[in-house]
Amino acid sequence: MLTKRQKQVLDFITEYSRKNGISPTIDEIRKHFRLNSVATIHQHLESLRSKGYLDRLKNKTRSLSLPKKRSVSDLISKSSRSGFALVPLLGSANAGPATFFAEENIEAYQKVPRTIVRKQSGIFAVRVDGDSMNKASIDGNNLEDGDLAIIDSEYKSPKSGDYVLAVRDGLANLKKFLRDQKTGDVILISESSNPKHKPIKVSSEDDFMINGRIIGVVKR
Amino acid sequence: MLTKRQKQVLDFITEYSRKNGISPTIDEIRKHFRLNSVATIHQHLESLRSKGYLDRLKNKTRSLSLPKKRSVSDLISKSSRSGFALVPLLGSANAGPATFFAEENIEAYQKVPRTIVRKQSGIFAVRVDGDSMNKASIDGNNLEDGDLAIIDSEYKSPKSGDYVLAVRDGLANLKKFLRDQKTGDVILISESSNPKHKPIKVSSEDDFMINGRIIGVVKR
DNA sequence: TATACTTTCGGTACATTTTCGGTATTGATG
DNA sequence: CATCAATACCGAAAATGTACCGAAAGTATA
Numbered sequence: 001m002l003t004k005r006q007k008q009v010l011d012f013i014t015e016y017s018r019k020n021g022i023s024p025t026i027d028e029i030r031k032h033f034r035l036n037s038v039a040t041i042h043q044h045l046e047s048l049r050s051k052g053y054l055d056r057l058k059n060k061t062r063s064l065s066l067p068k069k070r071s072v073s074d075l076i077s078k079s080s081r082s083g084f085a086l087v088p089l090l091g092s093a094n095a096g097p098a099t100f101f102a103e104e105n106i107e108a109y110q111k112v113p114r115t116i117v118r119k120q121s122g123i124f125a126v127r128v129d130g131d132s133m134n135k136a137s138i139d140g141n142n143l144e145d146g147d148l149a150i151i152d153s154e155y156k157s158p159k160s161g162d163y164v165l166a167v168r169d170g171l172a173n174l175k176k177f178l179r180d181q182k183t184g185d186v187i188l189i190s191e192s193s194n195p196k197h198k199p200i201k202v203s204s205e206d207d208f209m210i211n212g213r214i215i216g217v218v219k220r
Numbered sequence: 221m222l223t224k225r226q227k228q229v230l231d232f233i234t235e236y237s238r239k240n241g242i243s244p245t246i247d248e249i250r251k252h253f254r255l256n257s258v259a260t261i262h263q264h265l266e267s268l269r270s271k272g273y274l275d276r277l278k279n280k281t282r283s284l285s286l287p288k289k290r291s292v293s294d295l296i297s298k299s300s301r302s303g304f305a306l307v308p309l310l311g312s313a314n315a316g317p318a319t320f321f322a323e324e325n326i327e328a329y330q331k332v333p334r335t336i337v338r339k340q341s342g343i344f345a346v347r348v349d350g351d352s353m354n355k356a357s358i359d360g361n362n363l364e365d366g367d368l369a370i371i372d373s374e375y376k377s378p379k380s381g382d383y384v385l386a387v388r389d390g391l392a393n394l395k396k397f398l399r400d401q402k403t404g405d406v407i408l409i410s411e412s413s414n415p416k417h418k419p420i421k422v423s424s425e426d427d428f429m430i431n432g433r434i435i436g437v438v439k440r
Numbered sequence: 441t442a443t444a445c446t447t448t449c450g451g452t453a454c455a456t457t458t459t460c461g462g463t464a465t466t467g468a469t470g
Numbered sequence: 471c472a473t474c475a476a477t478a479c480c481g482a483a484a485a486t487g488t489a490c491c492g493a494a495a496g497t498a499t500a
């Protein structure tokens with residue numbers, strides 16, 4: 001299909017674009033190959049275009065682009081049009097340290113009905129791990145092992161009775177949030193069939209923070 | 221596609237907004253680039269807007285905002301740049317009817333290391349349901365309940381010994397594929413610690429089809 | 441209304457792409 | 471072997487696009 005030189009040029013454009021976020025100018029390509037005329041590169045680009053390996057606009061600088069790969073990005077845009085949102089799944093709650101709010105820790109992008117997720121941003125999902133909340137009810141669903149809890153991370157000042165993702169001493173947990181009327185103390189409840197999960201009273205010295213509210217459940 | 225300068229301006233706006241929670245004024249952008257006329261910046265903003273990289277309100281101070289669209293496709297391209305692919309997760313194998321190869325049934329987009337997925341297309345994931353393959357070993361991993369099997373759907377002519385996603389009478393199953401040397405018959409094996417799973421001999425009348433080969437496992 | 445911003449206008453300099461006519465090299469083919 | 475076709479390359483000029491300017495006019499808002 002492609003000649004050796006054409007492939008070299010295409011590879012260079014691909015690499016350059018990946019590194020810099022924008023495509024090179026013809027002259028930059030010329031320099032890279034230590035040629036003397038931009039006309040040469042221009043010809044290669046024209047060949048690549050006619051063979052379908054490259055898209056470009058007339059007379060526009062840095063307008064080279066690789067033809068779309070049909071598959072994934074197509075599906076993505078379709079899903080967001082059709083009543084679903086894609087929210088990042090950030091591992092398990094009730095499990096590891098709460099350092100997981102980093103991009104590297106996105107396991108997957110979960111399709112969630114728009115009936116649950118109405119906002120555009122600030123939403124993520126965590127996997128429910130264990131039985132500590134299996135009697136909690138969110139929109140009629142309880143939170144069982146393996147389910148996904150959908151979290152609104154922009155809701156950080158919970159009211160008594162809210163279900164939240166709480167981080168205490170670096171550990172993330174799904175809990176019911178209660179505030180003692182008199183003392184103002186925060187109490188975290190496990191709503192579980194398993195009596196070993198006791199309420200936790202948060203003292204002011206604790207390294208404590210609410211990471212968001214549970215706004216829905218996706219059953220496994 | 222953006223020009224170099226346009227990209228610089230967009231990057232500055234993105235950073236500034238992230239840091240300050242509010243977008244910059246045109247004059248602040250001008251200062252940052254040490255230019256002498258706000259008209260220049262104004263032009264860049266107009267270009268960015270017309271290319272869909274920026275939303276803004278007329279005559280409103282600090283009304284620049286990044287369109288929501290960009291986030292997902294950004295993540296996609298980022299994830300593919302950083303050693304991962306996003307593959308659609310199409311429900312459970314060993315479970316329902318094999319009608320799930322439809323777009324509506326995508327549950328999520330799973331991040332999978334490029335060490336497993338080397339191709340651009342034709343890859344999807346299914347959830348392993350049950351213990352029927354828990355003694356199978358794929359790259360040293362066995363297939364336990366809740367794991368994800370990564371399938372290459374463009375590999376439809378398996379060799380004896382391959383692990384495959386097979387569909388028989390409308391039911392999808394993960395199996396080991398064997399072909400009888402003499403008769404040419406196809407036999408599907410469950411590699412399980414549970415002896416109740418018996419080998420299945422496929423007769424030519426069966427509605428039978430190989431949907432792809434298991435190329436990897438993502439442990440849960 | 442004062443002032444802080446945004447928008448519009450006309451114009452310059454420079455950067456980049458496109459076009460044109462032409463040479464050199466290679467490999468296949470009658 | 472001569473020839474043809476395809477590829478790779480060149481230099482220079484023409485055409486187009488991009489980045490920038492200063493000044494003035496228009497809008498939002500305290």
